Amino acid sequence: MHKYFRTLGLLVVLASTGAMAAESLAAETPASQPAWAALDLDAARALPVQYGGRVMPLDTLARQVVWQVTGRQSLQGLDPVRLLLAWTWQGQAWRDQPIVLVGAPDLQEKIGLAADGKRFSHAELVANQPLMQLMAMNTAADGPAQESALRRNAQQVGARLDLLAQAFSGRLIRLVPSKDAHGTWATVDQPLTTLTEADRTRVKAAFEKMRDGFLTANPAGFAGGAQELTGALAQVQAPAGVNPSLISLEVRYNQLRPFRLGWVLACLAMALGLIELGWPKRPLRYATWALLTAGFVALNAGIVMRWSFAGHAPLATMYESLVFMGWGAVAIGLVTATVAQLRSTLVIAAAVATAILILADTAPVDSVASPLIPVLRNTMWLTYHVLTIMLAYSAFALAMGVGHVQAARLAYRPTDTDRAQQTGRLLYGMLIVGCVFLAAGIIFGAVWANKSWGRYWGWDPKETWSLITLLGYMAILHGRLVGWIRSFGLAISSIVCFQLVVMTYYGVNFVLGQGRHSYGFSSGGQLWIGLYVAAETAFMLWMWAVRNRTPKAGLHEASSEAAL
Amino acid sequence: MTLAIRQHLTRLGRSLASLRLAVVVLGTLAMVLAAATIYESKYGSPAAQRDIYQAAWFDLLLLLLGLNVVASAVVRWPWSPKLAGFAITHLAILMILGGCLSTRWLGVTGRVTIQEGGQENTVIQDPWVIRAAGHDGAALAEAQVPIQEPPRSPMKTHFSLANQAYQLEILRYLPDVEAKMQLVEGSPEDPAGILVEIQQPDGSDPHGPGMHGPGMQHWLLVDDTTRWALRSAGFSLFAASHYTAPAAPTTLPAKGTLVVTIDGQDHDVGVEQATAGPVAIGDGGTTLQVKEYYDRAVVMQKGKLREDPDKPMNPAVVVELTHDGKKERRTVFARFGDIRGMHGASGGDAVRLSLRHSMVADAGMKVVLVPQPGGWVLYEQKDARLLQQIPVQPGTPVTLQGMPVSLVISRQMPHARPGYLVTEKKDGDPANPQPAMEVQLTGPAGQQRDWLIWSQPAMFAAGKHALQLTFQRKQVSLPFTLRLDRFEMEQYPGTNMPAMYRSRLKVLDERQSEQRTAVIEMNKPLEYDGWSFFQSSYSLNGRQRVSILSASKDPGQPIVYWGSAMLILGTVIIAIQRLKAQYRGAAKTATTTAARVTSKKTVGADHA
Known part of the structure; x- marks a missing residue:
């Protein structure tokens, strides 16, 4: 039963990423090329x-x-x-x-x-x-x-x-x-x-x-x-x-497209890792590691290049922050995979990073490196604030990915408690890392807000939603201590709470469209986000239904870490 | 008994300290906040601030969170070193909550708006107030009465000013109004007022060129010949308590006489005499010199005058007035009075000027309405000759003899004073509303009911001295003054994309011997004397650049900062502890899997 599902899942993931990759890489073939085309x-x-x-x-x-x-x-x-x-x-x-x-x-x-x-x-x-x-x-x-x-x-x-x-x-x-020096340049004529x-x-x-x-x-x-x-x-x-x-560095950056290279490598790592999960071979595992590391190198190279020619940290636009979120997912994934016993850690990290980076590459957001608006200038807090927040989102995205695996595992293989425990630990670790980064990121944002707007907290929608996100995750972690939330609950909550991240990151700018974080405002994408939320809801309901069908015995774990 | 109370208290403390409560409060707070942002996107930020973030029930929710944090820390006393992370984090949350409260109660935030070249020491805050200002004999006293935004009505508040107690009642509030000055019912000591309608029997324009449109109405107040009267070239209409017959063609000097009114005291100065050199007026050090004189003045660009022999008589003078150590130029027309602001100066009201001129005094038409018991008497005079003198009843038209128009008194008030006619605006500009409230001020010497229009001062007589009430934002005075030397806007090369906003300022502080020069940029605030100033916005007032700074004085900030640093430290410690525990747990699992699985099954069975 579970083998069948694993194969099916693998096929779906491969097919969909392949299709997206093909679409974004393919160029239209010209009917007839003019003479100067060569x-x-x-x-x-x-x-x-x-x-x-x-x-x-x-x-x-x-x-x-x-x-x-x-x-x-x-x-x-x-x-x-x-x-x-x-x-x-x-x-x-x-x-x-x-x-x-x-x-x-x-x-x-x-x-x-x-x-x-x-x-x-x-x-x-x-x-x-x-x-x-x-x-x-x-x-x-x-x-x-x-x-x-x-x-x-x-x-x-x-x-x-x-x-x-x-x-x-x-x-x-x-x-x-x-x-x-501030004037307009002239054309040759x-x-x-x-x-x-x-x-x-x-x-x-x-x-x-x-x-x-x-x-x-x-x-x-x-x-x-x-x-x-x-x-x-x-x-x-x-x-x-x-x-x-x-x-010439910028020309090379344009030609190389390091962020695209990054997700292609991560995607390959994911594919290889999936194969390795079903057919464990040491060389395959090393190759997976190597590919994801190569992807990480490509992302770093891209960030350094963009930072150099743009003259500021590439953390100012939606596109740039999405790239950093992908970068964070790979970074946290690589570090975690060395510690965690769960074999699928690397695959999950690669999958989450691929999804984020493909989103950055294909979503209709402006990928232009443009000069900073005044409020973002003169300050290192832009880097500290956005970077920590993005690392938090990366960790929560990874937790969401692990949450899917865990929910499916508990629903379909309730007897494999060892694996479930390993996955549960990974999930819990990701949530904790995310909360630390989010709390720090919110605080850095408050310090910056105090420096540039004269108040550290003003219930701006973006501030409020980031706090809601933190409160949501804190509620889960505390609920777990009380015993209200167990393994399956934690898996489902990690998915539910990620919707809060989506709201904070995307919804405030694209749906509410209010507040002082106005440099990120835009519109569009509601349909896709709606589909995503619907798909997650369907997934959770499905897992819940499957789990409730199976006999209850043996499902509950003691939350041994609960006591303080 | 005491034992029972103690038990209750212990139970209460335990439930306050419980993790369950923590989860419930965290979840509730998250949901409330989510709802708040939706409320905000629907009704706007001020509404969300007022109804949610600044509301008492929201404070209670935060207080509950604080109590929960305190209680959970207290019940774990004494803290073992293992609990270091927990203790630091929870103390940090308390510090942040406490710091936020001190910011809210003790902090001041607002805006300072300064024109290039100008100076300012007023911080305008967000909350609404009614500012009451008045003289107590010598000293100027001021009170700011806080008002909810928007105000609830009816609502009563009390305040005292210069040792007198007042009651202020808000009778009505309208969020956006059209306010027109007119005459309203006054108190017994006020003079009579009438509304006069000018009608034209033959449909032609009755007023001649330069006057208002046909069929117009005008309010007249007895013995007010400037504001509540109709004056234009060759025609004047006003109400007066008595009528003086025209003098024989005039005794006024050829260039006329300037009447200088200082503190209600009139001083006559001959124009010719004042042309020769500065003339002292009164004994307050005020001097006046006539710089230019015109018989037939025409206004050119920038308020300059020119003599034009083809134009009708329009005597005017340009004077240089020195009052209170300040020098200013003013233009005075015999027909139109003192035109303020023609030279860009915001001339105060302390000195009023008018020009009496023989060519204007009694030339043309003059209609005077004089109240009589049981009605009015109309005197019509043309070129210093009385044409008719007839009694007028309100509602009955009187035809003028010197002009093809008739007059009718359409309304009369035995006692009238200037006030607002307020009509609610339904389709006004939502970004720029003009709110107004009708208030009743009750003081030791009576009461007065009137409209307060946003930011327009109104005089109230309810105490020993008159009070000036203004409906405006709360203001604080800085103990120093900021002068804006320059406001700079930088653009990225070759575009109009803003790159930087910068205010170059001087801090003028009487307590310091040296002036401090400061530059405020985005992300580079000025810190001075506990205050911080930030570049917030700018506006253009004609060619003048106006810099808008936000200002804040926040005693809670260091507490919040220390709390924040501790929060980061605490969460990092907890995270490391937890992750380590996980790792250890994992190592254990490897060896004792079988045993754990069995024990878990038992637990599971219990729950099931």
Whole structure:
């Protein structure tokens, strides 16, 4: 019986992660590639440009612009840099291509666009009168929620159109520093720049050579032009604080995608670990260890890289904190697996980390490394606070994972008390670790709040919910001491309480949308979170039903650790 | 008997100390808080703060948690070293709870709003109060009466000011109102007031250019010729206790006379005399000099005047007034009075100026209504000539002879004073409401009922001296003053994304010989004299930048900080103890599995 379930579970996990992996890795195959699709981009990628408040390689700019305009990481299988250059130099040809994301069926119906399409052409959208009218309306104005959602969507489309128009006009590629350190950089064509006449001629010539090489698909001309441009700009960009090694580091980060690499390795570790559970072989176990450790190394490398080129700890956005949550799950998992006797510890850690990192990679949250808003600057508490909170969430996520295993074990194999005890210990340990980190994280947050807002506690929804989460877990731990909660109860509670974490982490920002932690506010994803909660509820009910069917004898364990 | 009580107490202590209670309280608190956040997202933060977080029952819940923590620690006395983690953690929770209470009871938090170049020593707090201020002969006294937000009504509170006891009753509260100044029923010593409607028989605009629209109503108060009168170019309408016939074309000097009113005392100064040089007025050190004079003044940009021979008579002077050691420029029009704020200065009310000019005094139309027993008498005068003098009954129109309009007294009050006409606004801007409450102040010398409009001072006569009541937020004065030299906003290069907000300040402290220079940035507060100031927000007042700082003085903070440090220490100790116990337990299991399984089965059977 249990063997059958284990195999089934393995298959489901493998199939679903495989499908998600395939979806996020796959690129659309192009129908027919233009001539410039084969040009070597290496030199062009590393051109430093100013965008979004900082200096970044052209590669990052292109990724951001393509993501913002199309809602995809690449289009027709083309590299974002190639796309951006094509938009800049072949604007006319792209005006009629369906590349601008609308993706809101309500809006499409309202403004008379085909309901089944997701992307439309710049020309078609700009000519759409109802859309332009909606864009001009004030989102803040009162009215039915549906109306304001329409307007908000319309304004998002407007922002995409504006960005694309800037790309078409060449205004996005700003290569020439301004005199003033806080000023706006200029494009090569703009007359007012810091360049001397000789430099100007050189820069212009190199830029034109690059353009002509691109348009005529001449590899030597394009790559040569890009190199000459880099050389010509180096002298003026260096005084403006451009560090070429950080720029190339960022290019490498973009190419390597260390966080994606991290979950791929964790996912492989999980698969191997599952196989090892059914077919225990020492080399397999070592390989599992090695893969998860490699994943951890990749995550660390990614964090260090991102920290270096962004100039601040990557803990400021939802994406970055999710990455840290995955990192924490791997870190705690690796440490725990050396101590815990439960063989499946490593697999559970790998599974939980994979799920979190895939979520970070595929969820529609902004993965851009952007400058910090003022309230997050000048302070180390950002790092302390977010890091400890994320470690707490990692531990609770692991506890939730272990809770599933434990609930299933107690339901289906009530006689295997040894295993159940091992799992129970692991679960309890995770809960304790999580509570320590959460308590510390809340306190660090309070200290920071006192430093930046002038009060350490103000019942802000985020503060309140993190306290609710802590109280929830404390209630479980104390309930366990009283004897109200036993092994099965602890397993179920670890799943129930994780819903509190989800509420604190996601719900406050995306559902309540109130309070001072406003830098994380957004919307969307309600459906997925709803499905998750529903699935967990179904799982718990199922386990409960199965457990209640089996004879009671032998189920109860003495909570021997209960006495203080 | 005592034994029984002791037993009861012991039982009570045990149940207070019980873990079961702990679980129940933790769970209840979690659920209450969850409900509170939903309440907050529905009704807003102030409502949640008032109804839940600041409510007494919530305090009781926290108190129960505190008692539980205390009791659970007490019953385990004496503590063995094993209980170190437990003791530290529970003591830490108590310290945090206690610190929070001292923050709430003793702490002050609020906002300080300073304009660039300006200075401020007032901290505006969140709670609502009614501020009562008044003179007790010489000294200025002040009281802040706390008011619930929103106030319950009817509600009575008491306060005393300058050794006099007052009762303040809130009769009605409206969350958002439209308040219009008009005349309301006054007390017996107040003069009479009327509402006059100007009607046009032929439908044309009766007032001529520059006047208000047709069919308008106007409140007139007897002997008030400025605020509660109608004055415009070539036409004036007011009520007076008696009518003085026009003097022979005038004795006023060519450029007119300035009437300077200081503390209710009028002083006449000839414009020509004051043009030559500063003229002393009264004996309080006030001087006045006329800088500019115009016959036909036209107002240009930035309040500058210009002479325009094509425009109608509009005599005006620009004066430099020195009063109380402060110098300010004011513009005074013969037709419109003293125009305040034309030079950006917020000229006080201590000195009022008006210009009497021969060309304006008796030129044009003048209609005066004089109360008589049983009615009113209307005097109509044009260019210093009396056209008609007829009795008027309220409700009966009187046709004017010098103008194609008629007047009707539509309402009259035997005793009137300025007050608010308050109407509730249902569809106002929710972000910027104008709350108001109707109050009745009872003092040793009578009572007065009136509206208090948010942040607008109102005078009340119920004591020996008049009181000024203001419905506003609670305010505290700092023992020092902050001056804002500069407010800086930095943007990330090439964008309008804010990068930093910064206030450059000076701390002016009379107790210190040196001025302290300070810079407040996000996450870099200024600490001074027990107070902390944080960059909170900013606003733009025209071209002026206004920095909004939050201020706090919090004696509970160190307690909370120490408690927090101990909490972290305690939980870490407990965690290590527990994890170690687990590890040991695990080691034991390996050897004694069989025995344990058997014993567990017995326990299980017991429970079943």
